[in-house]
Amino acid sequence: MNQGPSQPMKSTAVLDNVERRDFLKNTFATSAALVLGSFWSRDADAVQSIVKPIAGASFQPNALIKISSDGVVTLISKQPEIGQGIKTSLPMVIAEELEVNWKDVQIVQGDLNPAYGSQFAGGSLSTPLNYDEFLKLGALARTLLIEAAAQTWQVPASECIAAKSKVMHRASKRQASYGSLVEKAATLPIPDIKSIKLKDASQYKLLGSRIGGVDNAAIVTGKPLFGIDVKLPGMMYAVYEKCPAFGGKVVSANLDAIKALPGVRDAFIIEGTDNLNGLMPGIAIIAESTWASFSARKQLKVVWDEGKVANESWDQFSRTAQDLAKQTGTVSLRKDGDVNAALASASKTVEASYSYPFISHASIEPQNCTAWYKAEDATLEMWVPTQNPAAGQAIVTNVLKIPKEKITLHMTRSGGGFGRRLSADYVIEAAAIAMRVKAPVKLTWSREDDMRHDHYRAGGFHFLRGGVDQKGKLIAWHNHFVTFANRVVREGKSILQPGSGASLSGDEFPGRWVENCLLEQTPMETGVPMGPWRAPGSNVFAWVFHSFIDELAHAAGRDPLEFRLEILGDKDLMPGTGERGQAYHVGRMRKVLMEVAAKSGWGKRRFPRGQGQGIAFHFSHRGYIAEVAEVTVSKEGQLKVDRVVVVTDIGSQIVNLSGAENQVQGSVIDGISTLMFPELDIQRGRVVQSNFNEYGLLRMPDSPTKIEVHFLKSDFPVTGLGEPALPPLAPAVCNAIFAATGKRVRQLPLSRNDLRWS
Missing domain, CATH: 3.30.365.10 (Aldehyde oxidase/xanthine dehydrogenase, molybdopterin binding domain)
Known part of the structure; x- marks a missing residue:
């Protein structure tokens, strides 16, 4: 597959200190309101609507759009709003094709309703699962309103345009507000969805602009929302x-x-x-x-x-992991070539173990x-x-x-x-x-309840071996992952099920790219409950993989950027072969990697001892992200992240530029926080920490001095941004720490590491 042209968006942020009939349903209320509801189908061609009068003036709970005779447009936000901005951005998609003034729009949070289809916030999926359908929903409403005006004026609909909540006839200059047209529009037959023309992205006025969150005013004034x-x-x-x-x-x-x-x-x-x-x-x-x-x-x-869980402890888990690392993995996830032979013939080899603890979600609202x-x-x-x-x-x-x-x-x-x-x-x-x-x-729940009865991000232990040849090329990669699993009953059988994000894929980078690769996994049984934590799996795997890749680059005497580009190769598409089978667009990743190098000035400056740059990238939740971190480490071991440069490719359109920047900036800050402080100790089958006095999170003085966010637009479907920008942060910072001090971070959190240097 060839990638479409990529180009940086003009705006860059810098932050200082649903059968056809089932997709759309329209109803007309006697209060003169045009209401469009939504039922979902994964078949994009299976889209059609019906219009029929209903009794009474009440809003229909399966409706996503309501246009009242006074011109007010009510849009239902069907997805959960957890701070990711979806309550603002998805209605923007409808409003763009609807050609409505944003000031005329009011957003109402929808209840759980099967009429809305999927309603969840996870995996950065809210945007990719709804974007195309929401464009069609808005375009269909606009088409009905234009036809209503054309029939009223007895002119061809092709001579009419919609803009700013009005329909205009080009020749006569006549105008009609949406509110004045809803009664007529609700009586019209619904056209075949294939005849509905969407706008070209170059005509977008709302999408790609900066729109403040619809709840912002209520939040800062303390109104009840939560x-x-x-x-x-x-x-x-x-x-x-x-x-x-x-x-x-x-x-x-x-x-x-x-x-x-x-x-x-x-x-x-x-x-x-x-x-x-x-x-x-x-x-x-x-x-x-x-x-x-x-x-x-x-x-x-x-x-x-x-x-029995009262017998479990983190110290016991650590000892068991070390013992299991000496054995063959329980599950072989990938076996290409002969790793042992390749390592034996390698010019340089590196062995390292990486570990990270259980952590809590610690959301502010318990x-x-x-x-x-x-x-x-x-x-x-x-x-x-x-x-x-x-x-x-x-x-x-x-x-x-x-x-x-x-x-x-x-x-x-x-x-x-x-x-x-x-x-x-x-x-x-x-x-x-x-x-x-x-x-x-x-x-x-109290804060103590929230911390001690969470569904935690799983801890883990990675035992790695790698080798490079005389030219400094990566020729061998072995990762034995000792992970955590709960015992569950499936179809009458008791099995060990790795926690969410605690199962390695055979497709994980750099597995598909290395000729001699062995990926193994061994589960350790635990009664500690686990659940998805932001960018599940990727949030720790990126740190492990790109930190170890950095170790290999330095062992080979290679520039870390050059080394990574060589591993990626020049294939445009790397097909998926593992359980997840997800294709990897190498060309997209190469472009974000080259762009972040250019934007950060990678390799252009000489840093004094105690300062350094680190680079990392990761493909996560459909997003291609690369990051460069610049840090200062004092001789006493105090870390300051001076600058983080982020380049993202999340498809052909940024929906809300303000919200997108916020998501990337938040990912960087959350990534630094998680890197530096939080960890949970397990003793006697319980979490020791109880509140924020024992469970550290990032404070303002530790925030990066500067975060630069750059978006590359590409000819690929629009995807989400709540998760993919977080994973590359930790390895970028840790690689920068090594560049500054010569000290390698192999255990999280960072607070467990002595960064002092002389």
Whole structure:
């Protein structure tokens, strides 16, 4: 496949200190509103709409567009908003083709509704799964409005254009507002979607511009948007105490004493399930306020059956990993050539072990859910900050046997997610509690709950060997990955399932590129619950691979950029052969790599001792990203990231330039934070750390002095940006540290490393 032309966008950011009938449905309200709804199909040609009058003036919950007679355009945001800006950017896609003034648009967060199709925020998929369909949705609405105006004026539709929420007739200069046309437009037959013409990207006025987040004003003025803000009349407040050791159960508790405390309404044991991702056993305390419930919890005395996980510790895992590294891997993910023979013939060889700990998601808003079970009709209504509302609905149905059609789930804005809110443990807890409370009840986790009962990013251990020939070319690569896995039952069989992001692919770079390559994986069983953490897998694999590649480049006496370009080669497309089978567009990666080198001045300056540049790239979540970091390390070992240059190729269009820059800048800062500070110690089957005083995160003085963001546009589908810019950051910084000090970072977090030099 040949790549289309790539070119830097004009704007660069610098930051200092759905059958055819199923895709679209239109309904006409008697209040003179044109409403377009959306049903989804993966077949882009299977798109059609119907228009029919409906009774009453209420908005239809399966509608994504509503244009009122007063000209106000209401767009439903169907995806969860977790801070990635999708509530602003996806409506922009509709508004662009609709040719509507952005000031005329109001955005409403949609509830969970099967009419909307997929509703989740994860894998940077919200944009690529919706972009093309949303363009067609906007274009279809615009086409109907133009036809309505043309018939009203009795002129050909081809003589009319739409712009700024109006339709204009070129010859006569007549104009009609969208609001004045909706009644007529709603009576028109729907044209074949294939006849709907989309705008050329060169005509875009909204896409690619800077648009502030639609919730920004409400956020900075403290208006209620988040799950933790939900308040209902007569609401009760709950906390839920679980065993400190993962998987433990309640034996007994002083429930009578707790019920007698001021403000407490009830306290009871929930038996739970045996599934780590299900309803964990625990004790619920219901009170008149959050303060009363939290205060009562301090008086709780529980006898726990801690179970077998109480024997697990990080020190034990580390010792076991070292022993397993001496054995052949349990699973061979890739075996090309003869690694041992290649290493024996290599001019230079390098061996190294890399490790990283479990870490928490640590989103600012702790997990919470408000639930209201109404026994009279056996219905459940929930208000949830979630990345995956369908998972919340499904777990309630599976565990509590409440049919899906009896569950209403409202999505609130989330104060961060990073993958944590793809899980639904806090949702099932709130639902189970609500079934015992004859009132709406809000379950709020404390920060300690959030840190000690997370679904963590898995730790891992990589044991690597590599070799280069006399010309300094990479000829051998061996990675034995010792990972973590939970025991699960699948089709009646007990198996070890690696945690999310804790399973290596045979397609991972540089596996496909090295003639002699052996990739192995060995799981270690644990009861520690694991889940997706921002850019799952890639967030640590990029650090390991590109740090070790850097080691090999220096061993070969090669420039790290030149060495990487040689490994990539000149093939434009590298087909996928492993389990994931994902093709890799080498040409796209070469271009971002060359561009980041040019933008950063790679190799153009001589740095004094204590300062250095590092480079890395990674293909993650459909995005091709390369980064260069410049650092200063004092003789005392204090690190300052002076500058980070990022070049991205995420397809043919940046939707919201402001939001895109924010995502890249946030990825860099989050990447530095995760590199430098956070780690969780496991002792006696429990997490030792409890709050931010023990779990470090980046503070403002440690932020990069400068972050430069550059976008390359290419002729490839538009993709997301919430995750792919994070993985290359850690190796770029660590490689820069080596350039500055000669010290190689092989263990995370960075705080475990002595960077002092003389």
